[in-house]
Amino acid sequence: MIITLDFKSETPIYAQLRNAVVVAIGRGDLKDGEKLPTIRQLAEELGINAMTVNKAFAMLKNEGFITIDRRHGAAVTRPEGGNAEYREKLEQELTLVISEASLKGIGRKEFLNTCADIFAALAAGQHPLAE
Amino acid sequence: MIITLDFKSETPIYAQLRNAVVVAIGRGDLKDGEKLPTIRQLAEELGINAMTVNKAFAMLKNEGFITIDRRHGAAVTRPEGGNAEYREKLEQELTLVISEASLKGIGRKEFLNTCADIFAALAAGQHPLAE
């Protein structure tokens, strides 16, 4: 698992780690059921505090992306189908991103193409995503 | 101008305000050249400190979404066309959002439709967005 953190970034480290794991699952680098490294391993590997990794894992667990078993550590899992709450959050988020992109001169077509490209790139990771 | 803030949110108030303005411009509620309320007005209206509004405005100014004229306050403007830096940031952001959506069971088609719907809703605001 190759994860690069940007200590200069505004985004908190635990959030960067959480995001990196989500993307790794999304692109198939981490398959469903696959085990994640120990909190301590990961902390040492990344040169950060174990508490920080812990926080990221707790977040991922809450969101349903991983399960944490005291005996076997953390493992990737599939979250439940998108509930209404998540859909609303997604729409809000997209409204902001799309407003910004439009104002920056990125039009509908270009935006949709970019999205399609990203889907294609993720699909190439062999992970059977919902169609 | 109807803006709702969530004081419990993790997102700083000034960032929420900044986002709200970007979306308001995107959807045409704020037209190009239109004046924004004064800092103090907005602060009172929203029940927050003027310094907080100030910070949001400074951010919007730096990003090119508004201009601040010492004589007449702030007004909406169009930022320069998207540079390479922004495009990269957008792709990273979308990669995360799309990974998340995929894992939550929202597939390619549904996602693209949602985006298209949002574009349509923005376009309905009569604001001539780049096509």
Add this chain to the structure above:
Amino acid sequence: MIITLDFKSETPIYAQLRNAVVVAIGRGDLKDGEKLPTIRQLAEELGINAMTVNKAFAMLKNEGFITIDRRHGAAVTRPEGGNAEYREKLEQELTLVISEASLKGIGRKEFLNTCADIFAALAAGQHPLAE
């Protein structure tokens, strides 16, 4: 006299005007002894308040770049030779500019060439500058 003001700029309008006049003199667009427009004329021409022009003129007068005669209006003049005070201010200013340029990757040669180019451009204005 062609002066363009940027109302969006952080630099106060009166300072922009003052700077524009200094550069105009420097490049020979305004010759020594030449009369400047009336305060009111200039104010109307530029679409700004007469008080603002007044402030710029007062500044230029204080610095010795122009003289103001109640009967004949303002006219360009040559300031006294650089006094010690000005030289110190100049050195401070240049130390900042040069530090910044160096850190931005602009080296000694390039910087000096840029300066020489600007001197050449000013000299082309036929104004006999001190050699």
Add this chain to the structure above:
Amino acid sequence: MIITLDFKSETPIYAQLRNAVVVAIGRGDLKDGEKLPTIRQLAEELGINAMTVNKAFAMLKNEGFITIDRRHGAAVTRPEGGNAEYREKLEQELTLVISEASLKGIGRKEFLNTCADIFAALAAGQHPLAE
């Protein structure tokens, strides 16, 4: 780190502080990678408010002169190579400074010598500046 502020100056304190740091880096008093004092330390040392130091640091961060790491405070860094935007700003700035100097009786040779001297003084700080 010796920084002197002029509370009577027109230049805002945060800008003076920002400038002082840039010069300190330029002259090698602050080496690349070196840590800056904490915001609170510096605030107390200078007898100003922490918010003011904060603003100066935020400015330096935006300009790429320092990085702020949540874990260890601020540290000096090298900004990216000068882009076209900066070069244009520099030329405008120099045109004004040179016009002023010329009119004050400081000629081409003297001006260039002064610049060269400043470069030499900065270089003496052992900081390997771009040649």
Add this chain to the structure above:
DNA sequence: GTGGTCTAGACCACT
């Protein structure tokens, strides 16, 4: 009357 700056003091998030 506008935005810009500054203060003193508080609380929070992050590591």
Add this chain to the structure above:
DNA sequence: GTGGTCTAGACCACA
């Protein structure tokens, strides 16, 4: 213990 955010209230420069 670090920086980040927010507040309430003040004064100033600008136009």
